[in-house]
Amino acid sequence: MKGHRTIRAAMKALRRNPMRAMLTTLGIIIGVGAVIAMMEIGTGSSSAIQKAISSMGANVLLVMPGTAASGGVSFGEGSVMTLTPQDCEVILRDCPSVRIAAPAVRARTQVVYGNRNWVPSSIYGTTQGFLGVRDWAVAEGEAFTDRDVLNSNRVCVLGQTLVRQLFEGASPLGKEIRVKNISFRVVGVLASKGANMMGMDQDDILLAPWTTIKYRVTGSALVNTNQSASSSTSTAVNTLSNLYSSSGPSLYPDRSDVQAADNPMPVRFSNIDQILAAAKTSAEIPTAIGQVTALLHERHHIRPGEADDFTIRDMTEMSKTLSSTTMLMTNLLLCVALISLVVGGVGIMNIMLVSVTERTREIGLRMAVGARSRDILRQFLVEAIVLCLVGGAMGILLGHGGSSLVRRFLHWPVQTSPTAIAAAVLVSASVGIVFGFYPAWKASRLDPIEALRYE
Amino acid sequence: MELIELRDVHKTYYIGDISVPVLKGISLTVAPGELVALMGASGSGKSTLMNILGCLDRPSSGEYWLDGQETSRLSSDQRALVRNRKLGFVFQNFNLLPRTSALENVAMPLSYTAEHLSDRQARQRAEEMLCRVGLQDRMDHEPSQLSGGQQQRVAIARALVNHPSLLFADEPTGNLDSHTSEEVLAMFQQLNQADGITIIVVTHDASVAEHTRRVIHIHDGVIVNGAPAAGARPGGVA
Numbered sequence: 001m002k003g004h005r006t007i008r009a010a011m012k013a014l015r016r017n018p019m020r021a022m023l024t025t026l027g028i029i030i031g032v033g034a035v036i037a038m039m040e041i042g043t044g045s046s047s048a049i050q051k052a053i054s055s056m057g058a059n060v061l062l063v064m065p066g067t068a069a070s071g072g073v074s075f076g077e078g079s080v081m082t083l084t085p086q087d088c089e090v091i092l093r094d095c096p097s098v099r100i101a102a103p104a105v106r107a108r109t110q111v112v113y114g115n116r117n118w119v120p121s122s123i124y125g126t127t128q129g130f131l132g133v134r135d136w137a138v139a140e141g142e143a144f145t146d147r148d149v150l151n152s153n154r155v156c157v158l159g160q161t162l163v164r165q166l167f168e169g170a171s172p173l174g175k176e177i178r179v180k181n182i183s184f185r186v187v188g189v190l191a192s193k194g195a196n197m198m199g200m201d202q203d204d205i206l207l208a209p210w211t212t213i214k215y216r217v218t219g220s221a222l223v224n225t226n227q228s229a230s231s232s233t234s235t236a237v238n239t240l241s242n243l244y245s246s247s248g249p250s251l252y253p254d255r256s257d258v259q260a261a262d263n264p265m266p267v268r269f270s271n272i273d274q275i276l277a278a279a280k281t282s283a284e285i286p287t288a289i290g291q292v293t294a295l296l297h298e299r300h301h302i303r304p305g306e307a308d309d310f311t312i313r314d315m316t317e318m319s320k321t322l323s324s325t326t327m328l329m330t331n332l333l334l335c336v337a338l339i340s341l342v343v344g345g346v347g348i349m350n351i352m353l354v355s356v357t358e359r360t361r362e363i364g365l366r367m368a369v370g371a372r373s374r375d376i377l378r379q380f381l382v383e384a385i386v387l388c389l390v391g392g393a394m395g396i397l398l399g400h401g402g403s404s405l406v407r408r409f410l411h412w413p414v415q416t417s418p419t420a421i422a423a424a425v426l427v428s429a430s431v432g433i434v435f436g437f438y439p440a441w442k443a444s445r446l447d448p449i450e451a452l453r454y455e
Numbered sequence: 456m457e458l459i460e461l462r463d464v465h466k467t468y469y470i471g472d473i474s475v476p477v478l479k480g481i482s483l484t485v486a487p488g489e490l491v492a493l494m495g496a497s498g499s500g501k502s503t504l505m506n507i508l509g510c511l512d513r514p515s516s517g518e519y520w521l522d523g524q525e526t527s528r529l530s531s532d533q534r535a536l537v538r539n540r541k542l543g544f545v546f547q548n549f550n551l552l553p554r555t556s557a558l559e560n561v562a563m564p565l566s567y568t569a570e571h572l573s574d575r576q577a578r579q580r581a582e583e584m585l586c587r588v589g590l591q592d593r594m595d596h597e598p599s600q601l602s603g604g605q606q607q608r609v610a611i612a613r614a615l616v617n618h619p620s621l622l623f624a625d626e627p628t629g630n631l632d633s634h635t636s637e638e639v640l641a642m643f644q645q646l647n648q649a650d651g652i653t654i655i656v657v658t659h660d661a662s663v664a665e666h667t668r669r670v671i672h673i674h675d676g677v678i679v680n681g682a683p684a685a686g687a688r689p690g691g692v693a
Contacts (some may be wrong), residue, residue: 005566005574016554365550368511369564369613370539372532448511452546 010383013359020351021387027347028391028431029398032424035337036399039420041406044413046329050282050322057196058315058322059099059282060133061289063091063275063296066309081271082309085210087299088275092129094295097288101277102129105210107218112178113166120162121204123179125213126276131190133278141173141188144209152211156184159205160192182216184208210272282322285314341427344391345435352384352439363443364451377444384436385429392428396421456523458621458653459485459508464517464527466503477503478514479676485655487620490647492664493657495673502625504673505657509542509623510534522620539567543614547626549606551598551613558594561585561612568617584612588642604635611642615652622646624656628663640666 014021068080088103105125110117124130128143144155156177163172172186193202208217279288289312296302296310356363363376371379400416407414466478477500485491495501506512507519510526511534519527522541526534538544551560562581565572572580585594588608598606607627614622624643628636644666646652656667664670672680 009566012555012559016552361550362552365546365552366563366567367535368509368538368544370535370567370617372535372567374532375567449506452511452550 006378006382007386009379010386013379013383014386017355020355024348024351025387025391025394027344028341028388028428029344029395031340031344032392032395032428033398033402034340034395035333035424035427036396036417036420037402037406038333038336038399039417040399040403040414041412042329042333043417043420044403044407044415046326047415048413049325049329057134059279059285060315061098061277061279061285061292062313063087063277063292064311064313065271065273066307066311080309082300083272083275084270085272087296088272088277090299091275091277091292091295095277095288095291097279097284097291099278099280100129100132101275102127102133103210103272104130104274104276105214105218106273107179107213109180109217111162111166111206113172113175116166116168118162118165120159120206121201123206123208123213123217125208125210125217127210130207130276133276134193135278136193137191138188139191140171141186143188144207149209149211152209152215154182154184154208154212154216155187156206156208157188157190158186158207159190159203161201161204162206163189179206179208180217182212184212214270214272289314337427341431344428345388345431348384348387348431349435349439352380352436353442355383356380356439356443359443360446360451360454363446364448364454367446367448368452373444376446377440380440380443381433381436384440385432388428388432388436389425392425395428396424399424457484457520458487458489458522459483460518460520461508462518462520464504464507464514464519466500466507466512467515477676478507481517481673481676481678483671483678485653487653488647488651489653489669490644490667491653491655492667492670493655493673494659494661494664494670496659499673500676501657501659501673505623505625505655508655509544510537535567539564539617541620543617543619543622545607545610545614545622545624545627547629549598549603549610549630551606551609553599554597556595556597557585557590557601557609557612558582560598560609561616564613564617580616581612584616585609587615588612602635603631604638607631607635607639608642611639611646615646620653622652622654624654626658626660627656628658628660636663 063083065082066080068075083103085103088101091098092101103126107123107125108119108121109123110119111123127149128146130136131138131143138157139160141157143157144153147153148155156179158166158172158177166172166177167175172189175186176183177186178184190203190205190207196202277288277292279285292312293308297308300309302308366376366379367373403414403416406412461481461483464478464481465476468475468477481504493501493505503512507514510521510529513529513534514527517527518525521537524537526537529537551557552563555563558578558581561584562577565577565580582591582594585591588611590605590608590612593601593605593609596605598609601609607630622643627639627643631639640663643654643656647654654667656663658664670680671678
């Protein structure tokens with residue numbers, strides 16, 4: 001019997017009893033529908049969870065300057081100044097796997113408001129991108145802007161702990177605080193993040209434009225100012241040598257030291273303490289690392305075989321947690337999927353067995369007019385598969401519709417999963433084969449004489 | 456050459472350890488173009504004989520030559536092929552597929568033929584057969600919309616669709632009233648005379664047997680009345 005004829009015969013046979021065919025497929029429809037809905041809602045929630053975890057900084061790459069060494073004594077990461085703010089801009093521009101990047105300059109010093117003072121565990125000079133990298137919201141007020149960065153404006157955003165320590169519950173917005181005798185206007189307060197995985201308070205933080213921190217507050221690299229609460233009032237302007245100069249002769253006459261001290265403008269080439277970059281997804285972290293490495297090799301003229309003048313760190317522990325969470329979710333859903341499909345398959349088998357018994361005479365007749373047992377086997381198998389596939393298709397629609405409703409009315413995160421749909425089709429076909437085989441085999445083993453005489 | 460030739464055919468059923476001989480040495484020949492009635496009381500073995508003749512069953516011993524082919528040792532698939540190519544069946548209870556049009560019922564055996572007809576050819580062939588049994592205006596009717604006589608005619612058309620050389624009718628009039636019985640039997644006679652199809656009618660009704668030209672009586676698994684050509688000649692070739 002030709003393939004398409006078998007399928008047509010199966011369709012006809014099923015249409016002879018549409019109600020029963022419908023009820024039979026109901027098991028598969030509900031099974032596949034549940035699987036699709038679960039998968040879509042599940043992957044939605046799982047990606048929401050992933051997003052939540054990555055907001056903890058799981059996707060963050062930390063680019064640190066390299067290590068200085070002198071006479072066999074190395075000074076540890078960040079002891080040379082090799083990163084420039086331009087590196088950061090180019091990383092953001094040229095690395096497709098990097099979602100956002102921000103330069104960072106660190107300081108550790110005293111912050112004063114009125115008669116209170118506090119040394120926050122971290123003072124970051126950065127750009128607005130920092131908040132993007134860390135997925136950090138501003139609870140009150142607003143973040144400083146790129147214009148503030150460009151103009152080294154004395155504005156800052158405070159973490160909750162710092163606000164509590166300095167302001168005792170009063171709103172800090174618009175207030176002036178002093179950092180090493182430079183006054184900053186508080187423009188925003190960060191949302192609370194609590195402790196990080198190491199137990200360090202993340203809210204004990206002050207963010208300001210990196211130009212301001214660099215040129216007005218520290219005036220030099222991190223290594224030199226790493227003593228806490230340094231009382232030095234150094235306002236020396238950083239005029240680092242042009243590390244990676246590629247420009248020609250300058251258009252304007254060089255400014256004198258006096259001019260520079262009077263008017264601290266961002267120097268075009270200066271170093272920063274680190275670059276924070278966020279990969280687009282946790283899966284893209286290795287790609288992003290590769291892209292950033294290649295880019296920095298090129299920018300820093302590092303030949304193959306030469307030691308890097310930078311290091312890149314990622315949050316391996318967190319990304320491991322992340323992938324294991326995802327894995328757990330997927331496996332859980334898979335178990336549920338399998339159980340419901342097996343239940344649906346048993347339903348198919350049950351009804352197909354009834355159908356074989358009921359159509360014993362038909363089977364006898366078909367055998368009498370020349371159907372071989374494999375023709376009968378194929379006919380019933382194809383019927384079961386057609387039932388399962390139709391059920392699978394309807395189940396996909398049902399599941400997709402269901403998850404759309406959930407998104408619409410319950411606002412749960414939902415994600416359409418083409419793999420789940422493909423798997424559902426595949427699984428429903430195999431359910432048809434597996435659970436349709438026994439009844440079909442039973443039908444094919446019938447004796448035509450007995451079958452014809454069957455009442 | 457004979458169309459059917461049985462040589463000393465035995466059939467024994469085994470129920471547990473007890474053997475039940477049903478056919479006890481049947482020898483029989485049927486020439487092409489004959490219209491034969493196979494008669495016997497219930498339990499006489501006529502159904503068993505007809506199953507063997509129809510290649511639905513195999514004899515326990517003996518030989519069965521059908522159209523020059525020894526069929527008693529064929530596998531079930533090979534017998535299916537023989538049934539499809541050479542034999543047609545008409546049953547007492549019509550055995551039409553429910554909720555399926557007359558046309559599709561008739562075309563059903565074509566889906567198993569080895570020669571692959573196109574769908575249109577198959578349809579044409581089925582239409583032709585329905586015209587031949589006088590149901591050209593009932594092609595799209597389902598069995599439930601047809602009378603008993605019409606249903607049996609659909610069944611005859613189905614039996615003829617593969618152009619068999621041999622047609623078996625198992626109590627073809629058992630479920631019909633006397634008037635439609637006459638019609639159906641007349642159709643058998645017409646098919647036999649006009650188209651030269653060999654027909655074997657199994658019946659216990661003497662009035663049905665009257666419509667045939669030769670009657671074979673079976674009693675307790677042996678042929679009691681061989682009638683003209685056959686005779687109980689073990690191993691004999693007519």
